[in-house]
Amino acid sequence: MSLLSMPFLVTNLGGEMIFILEQRLHAQNIPKEKSNKVLQDVSRAMFSQKFINELTKPQEIYSSSATREIFDRLAHSSIMRLSESSMDKLYDLMTMGFKHQIVTCTHPRELIEVTLNHLESIRASVESNAQTVELVDGAIAQVVKLCSEISNSEFAQIRQSLAKFFQVKRIKVSLFLQDGIQSADGTIVIPKGGPLVNDETVEAPGTIRYYDDSGAVSSTETFSYALADCVGARLTGDPFDKNEEAAKAAAKPAASTATTTSAKKMKENKGAAVCELKSLRDMISSAPADNAFKITNLFGGDGDADAAPGTQNIVISKITREEMLTTNAALVDVMKSMDVGDSQSKDKDLLSLMDDASM
Secondary structure: OOOOHHHHHHHHHHHHHHHHHHHHHOOOOOOHHHHHHHHHHHHHHHOOOHHHHHHHOOOOOHHHEEEEEEEHHHHHHEEEOOOHHHHHHHHHHHHHHHHHHHHHOOOOHHHHHHHHHHHHHHHHHHHOOHHHHHHHHHHHHHHHHHHHHHHHHHHHHHHHHHHHHHHOOOOOOOOHHHOOEEEEOOOOOOOOOOOEEEOOOOOOOEEEEEEEOOOEEEEEOOOOOOOOOEEEEOOOOOOOOOOOHHHHHHHHHHHHHHHHHHHHHHHHOOHHHHHHHHHHHOOOOOOOHHHHHHOOOOOHHHOOOOOOOOOOOOOOOOOOOOHHHHHHHHHHHHHHOOEEEEEEOOOOHHHHHHHOOOO
């Protein structure tokens, strides 16, 4: 597994978190000044130079619980305080949003686009604060530098690591279900068709090769594929493209080093992993509690553990007959004026009949 997955995991989940927080704070009618401060505080904590430097060091990908702990600290590095239920739903939405993007990538290097899109989105959300924008720009430059040094095969390993991380995550999201991009069992629906990636390493479908015991191609068959000529331009002009021969030459020592480093990492004890997590976690400081505000219902449905994220609960209040008559006095007067003269039932309104029936 790749030792370079953590920067992509944290920065992309961070992009999802900023986007969701921005939308939900607006929906909760939080004042613009407070909303902006929350987004800026979280972004500053996420992209501080020390945190990014630690994040980009080669390391094994964290567990889901350890990653969740990092984002707990990030979310509360601002003046905002979320209830545990709201934080649970926030993290679920973050993971499912990024999982969908990972699963639907048609080429490992599309992870570059996904990551830069998240970073640019964060930059747009905090553009009113020059200091925060500078930190985000620094993170973008560092990600670009990192990506320029990664081969296609390493990107494939990073994507595999991320896919394994999200494999057990099957949280149902209302919008995903409505749009048909998630099935009833929580799995992501991979779209059919679409353009092929414009990359020299990608071969259009339509060829079947048969190999003998020695590994040589023994025979070849072809079939017609409707989209074989539909080539997309998503990776055209990719600033990280390299000459094929140069890439192969550079990939060999890199692969050897990665294998050696990976073997050493696998032998490290659990205490070392805990120290790494603690190092990242301790770099995230909490905001002073003086100006903090608490949100117990970020998604409007914290009281219902089974509710889909983003949905709101309907609360049905029970009232007594006397409360109904007091609250709806005008309506009761109208009902009385509609008396048809039945002396046996004129004193029997609907609630009285229901009371009698229950005796």
